[in-house]
Amino acid sequence: MADLMSGLMIVFLFISLLYMRDVTLEKERIQEVAVAWHEMQRKIYDDLLEEFHDDLHRWKAEIEEATLAVRFREPSVFFETGSSVLTPRFREILTDFFPRYLQVLRRYREFISEVRIEGHTSSEWNGTDDQLDAYFFNMELSQNRTRAVLEFCLRMEAVKGDKEWARKTITANGLSSSHAITDQKGNENRSLSRRVEFRVRTDAEHRIATILAEGEGRR
Secondary structure, rough: HHHHHHHHHHHHHHHHHHHHHHHHHHHHHHHHHHHHHHHHHHHHHHHHHHOOOHHHHHHHHEEEEOOOOEEEHHHHHOOOOOOOOOEEEEEHHHHHHHHHHHHHHHHHHHHHEEEEEEEOOOOEOOOOOOOHHHHHHHHHHHHHEEEEEHHHHHHHHHHHHHHHHHHHHHEEEEOOOOOOOOOOOEEHHHHHHOOOEEEEEEOOHHHHHHHHHHHHHHO
C-alpha cells in the first residue's frame, strides 16, 4: 500500500511539474507577444507622427500613442448639425489624409487585424430630454456618419491599389455618446465628445488567445 501511494505521489508530482512547465512557457510566449506588440505600437505611432506632424494642427487633429487613434476633433468641420453628409472641408482633409494613412499602414499589414473608423457624439439631442432616446438617435447618426466617411475613403481613386485590403480590414463604427469625453469631475465636454477617429487594432489579442487555447488543449 505504501509503495502504491508513493508511486501515485510521484505521478502527481510529475504531472504538476509538466503543468508548471507549460504554464511557464505559456507565460513567456505571452510576454514575448506583449513586448513585440509594444515595439510595433511605437513604430506605427512614430511613422504616423512623422507623416502627419505638419498637418495635425491645421486639421485640428491629434494622434494618441496608447491607442494609435488619429482623432479629428473639430465637429463643425466634419458634418452639419444632425447631418451625415461630409462637409467640403472634411472631404478635402480626408482626400489628403487617407491615402497617406494607408501608405503608412501598408508596412504593418501582417500585424493589423482591424482599422476602425469611429464616430462619437455628445450625449445631447435637440428636441428630447430623454437620455435613452438621445443615445439611440445619436447612435444612428454616428453610424451613418462613419459609413459616409468609409464610403468616401474607399471610393478614392488614389487608394485603388489598397482597396481590397481596406475593404476587408476597415470598419465603420458608430458609438453614439458611449465614449464621451469628460473632465476630472465627470462633466461632459460636448464639443470634444463630437469627433471622428481612425483607430488601429493589431492581432496581439488573437495571438495571445491562440497561445491560451493551445495551453488548454495540452492540459
